[in-house]
Amino acid sequence: MNRKDTYLWWQKEIIYQIYPRSFYDSSGNGTGDLNGILQKLDYLEELGVKGIWISPFFPSPMADFGYDVSDYTGIHPLIGNMDDFDRLLEGIHKRGMKMILDFVPNHSSDEHPWFQESKSSRDNPKRDWYVWKDPKPDGSEPNNWLSEFGGSAWTLDENTGQYYLHTYLDKQPDLNWRNPEVHEAMLNCMRFWLDKGVDGFRVDVMWQMIKDKQFRDNPPNPDYTEDMSPYDKLLPVYSSDQPEVHDVVREMRKLTDQYPETVLIGEIYLPIQDLVTYYGHDLQGAQLPFNFQLVELPWEARRIEAAINEYEASLPSEGWPNWVLGNHDKSRIASRVGPQQARIAAMLLLTLKGTPTMYYGDEIGMTDVHIPVEMANDPRETKVPGKGLGRDPERTPMQWDSSENAGFTNGKPWLPLMENYKKFNVASESKDQDSMLNFYRRLIKLRASEKALSVGDFYPVPAEGNVLAYRREGPKKAFLIILNLGDQKEQVDPELPQWKGTVRFSTHSEKEGKEIKGSLILQPDEGLLIELKQ
Template identity: 45%
Template sequence: MNNVEWWRGAVIYQIYPRSFADSNADGIGDLPGIVDKLDYIADLGVDAIWISPFFKSPMADFGYDISDYRDVDPMFGTLADFDRLLDKAHNLGLKVMIDQVLSHTSDQHAWFLESRESRDNPKADWYVWADPRPDGTPPNNWLSIFGGCAWQWEPRRGQYYLHNFLTSQPDLNFHNPEVQQAALDNVEFWLKRGVDGFRLDAINFCFHDKQLRDNPAKPEAERSGRGFSNDNPYAFQYHWYNNTQPENLAFIDDLRALLDKYPDTAALGEISSEDSLATMAEYTQPGRLHLGYSFEFLTDDSDAGYIRHTVENLENKLGQGWPCWAFSNHDVKRVATRWARNGEVSATQASMLNVLLGCIRGSICMYQGEELGLSEADIPYELLQDPYGITFWPNFKGRDGCRTPMPWLQNDEFAGFSTVTPWLPAVDEHKVVAVDTQQAAGSVLQSTKAFLHWRKTQPVLLAGDIRFTELSEPLLGFWREYEGKRLLCVFNLSADVHSLSLDAIASNAVQLAPGGVEVSGNTLHLPPFGYSVLSAD
């Protein structure tokens, strides 16, 4: 595989810095803590790290509300700490991607503090401001993801401002060319510092409909996806006008042109739209984003048919674009719990899912703790930190359950994450699967590590095409093909035993990654959550 870009087929390990490792005993993870654990990450066999926001912020949304794009929040360390992290990661062969939150800022950002003061100051048009309707109500019916109206009244200007997320996260007005240039300048600040790429938060939210047209109502039967259940009014609308506008494509072109000035860098876009797969395909065409991922596998749907339909749907639209997949991240319930069969979390299933993720065509994002098979933590209301969960409790408990401290040590009060009480509790069910307990072969950690290192040696998995084969639920099977080589990947997605005859699909196949599967004649005997990667050459 000569001259293949590093990001194609890459395993990108997501670090949520608040919860990874606390180096200074304040109960909050930090950049020096990440530096201390980089050897562990490199040993996993991943190719890159993606670090969630560590910039200056009031932390209303835990760093996704940025008040200074060019500095590190003291909670996480200093710019010198980041430089040290970058140097060590590069010495270990790891690429470093950082979050960029371009569509909105904190309401404490200097731009917004100036913009809100009057209608004629130099930053007056840097945010999305609108006059009220004649009766004083907001200019349209747009809703915030975090619940309620997406417009907040500002008495200094006598206008409303738009916030697709928290009221403390005002949306920038990307129809203003000065805003676009300022965003690009902030990106270039980090490119000059040596980062290898960016994960672009909510990248399809940069532009809004200039006419401020109302979003149409969505039928009750279609109100689903990304946790927007019927108890969140956000699910009641088709979000045609508050995001994913055609003007966004020209900005993405400009963003890509900037990255192209810095060789070997990449941009990964987070995409959540009414048709996320179509948007993902559109945004990753040549000359645009290198990678895109959506929330199709961050839902409760986990049967073989759904996985096949989702991948095939994207492949049919993708053209020359390149996909990226994730089963978990910092915004959704952990997959070990979300996709558990019969409500029972299984280490065997966790291992299988890590392999499945790594066998689908594309690059992958692996959230910290997935290599341990962590389950969703149950956080009582009185310990919740997430404003999303506090608002929608008890129907939706928010995102704290997937953000609890990384468990490094079993026999430690705070799981080796910190020496003081962490910002979220280190739960007992995580301590029993801490890193130090999973050093024996066969653990989720060791199985995942072995697979990731083996995957690096398989060009077929890194760059090959994908073609699904006809199997009955709960079995999932697909071919990966590259330069005359073929691999057959078979997964049992159930907690029951299943058998599969290979006579019709892969005679004389040889197992390369057996996943507990036994072969009798030309029949695969798949135990619960068993899998097999076979060579058919």
């Protein structure tokens, strides 16, 4: 056990992601807002989460719903104003909670004043703030790079005769992070929010910020199949994860370190051996390079066990782990694994070593909502139809009660709600001791009360079948966690000498408080958290 007595808040606590358009609408226009979040802070405090990560709320044409920023130091009027922000930040801090902002540095909106200047002429002072290249001799794109949203990553500006790069929509031109002026401007935007008192940033697509200096073609993906996204036809070896990106991350970290206890989180979809490099040399990179394995892996015990062990072994010395179960870009956990296994997933997320990140609504068992094609908002669906890439299903409004529109809004919600919202909502589940919400509340409270579970050491325990087992140990207590990731009974014989203990928490609450030892039969979809006798 690491014997240090103090851990920073972002090591001990849980991060909770809010998609602001969908959390709570205080104005009646059908879209969630900052005042809505403020009005629900008591709910978050009772839930027991401490870090509140809010997806972008900056001024934006909303081509990609806030991830196309036209002003990095403002507030979109649909979501509030700066006074609303100040009140929200004050309310968060008053409750001993922290605010994490979503920062989008890889690209801006094409309506950002910087890009408007950049595209105005080839000799504009801000021309090199974005990535511009001449056409090939035949007039075609500079190289074969693809957009995440379909088609080429290059769009021709007929006025100046050059192509500009956009890793995402053509309305999201990529900033040129090889230009020192861009560094200074973007760091000043971060400083603006830090001076206001925010507690950290989640940096969008961190691994894509720097591109190959020679703009070489990406190679074909030998594993591509037609059911994959068109973007996956090529391996993005030259359009992402370049060595120089670590210099940018180091600059961001140097800035945030000037403000005590701030955290820098990186959105990074890379294999583990590449992901961990974003901790940086001497841990001067991102404190939490997001670990998405629980989001992406098949729900199989041996696969997850191997991934956990590989991750633990790959972490740099003193690097702090983290785990993510859901977010605004991926299908909800209850849809991926089913409602019963969603409880197992919660136990896994909240008992593994490291900082857990939850996604709003998962704590009440929200599932993906079917969005008819004609109602789709997400450009990943409208630009690449028929592939099932749309992210609207996991971004639907939070379900607060059984009233009309689930208590989310008095107007017309911007996305439809689950049909069964009258059953799955905060008010109804608060009254039901066996609900998913109270399951989360009890588990979070237990985690907060036991250092072994929040900051203790991790030790794998060999298991077979669809069972996952491990220990968490602190200076005074140790816990054995046993999870059945399947729908069949499993016999478990943990290889712990003469072990015995008391069930402190379980998916089957009637077992809590019971003494247990030796081998046991685990029921389908059953999870046990056992305090070991020392």
